[in-house]
């Protein structure tokens with residue numbers, strides 16, 4: 001496998017690479033500015049596959065210098081895997097795009113920065129800026145998960161599962177609440193903040209909120225575990241699990257790697273979110289299987305018709321969430337739930353016995369009635385109830401009725 005070495009002299013501040021055949025050209029700044037001449041290795045180029053010995057690249061260096069030269073070398077054995085990994089992720093993006101997935105799993109022009117040697121290699125303006133918040137979250141998660149995996153191997157996680165207590169029946173709890181109250185079963189979300197709404201509650205005590213939700217009649221709880229964008233944590237999940245709260249718990253995470261399923265299970269999750277806008281079909285199929293092995297319920301989330309159709313073609317899915325919020329733009333429209341349950345699609349869902357959850361943007365008894373009429377048997381609610389002084393009263397206000405007994 002080949003790569004390119006760029007020889008740079010001391011105090012070179014930047015260079016530009018201009019491939020000959022209309023391929024992507026790019027500018028690269030060096031920071032810190034090297035004090036000695038050095039070799040800058042480019043193993044990850046935007047067009048790696050078309051980057052061949054024959055397509056000689058022109059280097060233009062503003063500062064200097066005849067001493068900036070390009071050569072091609074064999075990649076050392078150890079790096080071959082890294083380059084392969086990067087190439088595989090490029091294919092992953094292509095497969096995902098063919099299924100209508102708009103976000104890219106990783107920055108397309110290079111792997112996360114920690115892969116690259118002494119100087120950062122980053123294309124400016126060419127794809128390494130996330131296009132929307134979901135993409136930013138996923139890119140961040142990719143780095144986060146690879147760091148977490150280094151600390152806890154899958155083998156270690158599996159060992160911990162040997163003595164783990166069984167999971168609680170998430171769908172059973174929703175159905176039971178639906179029967180008991182006549183309303184959709186409530187998944188109440190322990191949510192401190194979100195990128196779209198900022199901090200929802202300053203005095204945030206996750207266990208206290210969870211207990212209030214349970215007292216108010218919630219069937220299940222959803223606990224956000226993403227730290228960076230939602231100010232959630234796995235500590236919150238663990239604390240709620242060991243607090244005596246009996247409701248089954250959904251780990252609200254951005255899952256991109258099967259390792260996270262094992263981790264969530266170890267941390268006390270009974271169910272886990274899988275987002276169709278993030279995961280290609282093959283990943284969903286694979287993760288559904290692992291969830292079954294782990295006793296986790298998968299809540300598969302969709303936002304539009306195409307995602308719903310993809311998910312309906314996958315075997316073994318029992319719980320589907322319709323998110324009324326577009327995770328790319330934050331726009332909320334509760335008629336989305338209705339739209340996705342109409343006609344043949346709705347019939348297919350009923351035939352398959354899938355339980356549908358209406359998610360996001362539900363504030364009033366009229367909202368609940370609207371999504372119930374559309375066909376949901378459960379709802380997922382955060383903002384409107386977490387903001388109330390007493391979240392259990394928030395639940396009664398949301399349904400227009402005390403549903404606690």
Ligand SMILES: O=P(O)(O)OC[C@@H](O)[C@@H](O)c1c[nH]c2ccccc12
Pocket residue numbers: 189191252301323359360361362380381382383384
């Ligand atoms: O606070 P709301 O509008 O009631 O929404 C809750 C829940 O649906 C929302 O937090 C959510 C739905 N799907 C997600 C995926 C990731 C993060 C968050 C979410």
